[in-house]
Amino acid sequence: MEKLKDKLSKWPVSTNISVQWGDLDALNHVNHTVFLTWMETARMVYFERCGMMEMLDSEGIGPILGGIKAKYSLPVNFPDSITVKTTMSRLGRSSFDMDYRIISESKGEIVCTGTAFGVMYDYEKGRSTPIQDHLKMKIIELENS
Secondary structure, eight states: OOGGGGGGGOOOEEEEEEOOOGGGGGTTTBBBHHHHHHHHHHHHHHHHHTTHHHHHHHHHHHEEEEEEEEOOOOOOOOOOOEEEEEEEEEEEESEEEEEEEEEETEEEEEEEEEEHHHHHTTTTTTTTTOHHHHHHHHHHHTTTT
């Protein structure tokens, strides 16, 4: 029988984003905080595609960010476009991890990798809650699409 971890980490969601002039800092490259915003944008696209945001709207249960890390490997400049690839790399009882690869179009290379640590959260009760089986199945379907 195939293990859950073998059904994940398939990189099903890619989000293209144009670098904006305002993303640059005083050193004339994209500020490090912008990379986290790009990851957030890709995360929200993933959540929409797997039905997590619909569940938040209908049940008041949805994701909350527990932590995030990023490893920067190359600077990004203007003008450029980037692609953020994201995947669900771990599904636990109530928590999950999502991995990111940010690729510069002009460089043709990965410029940053990252991981977000999320928790399913009951916003009415104010506490974590188990990831429902139907949501896990939707995530697995998305990962394998």
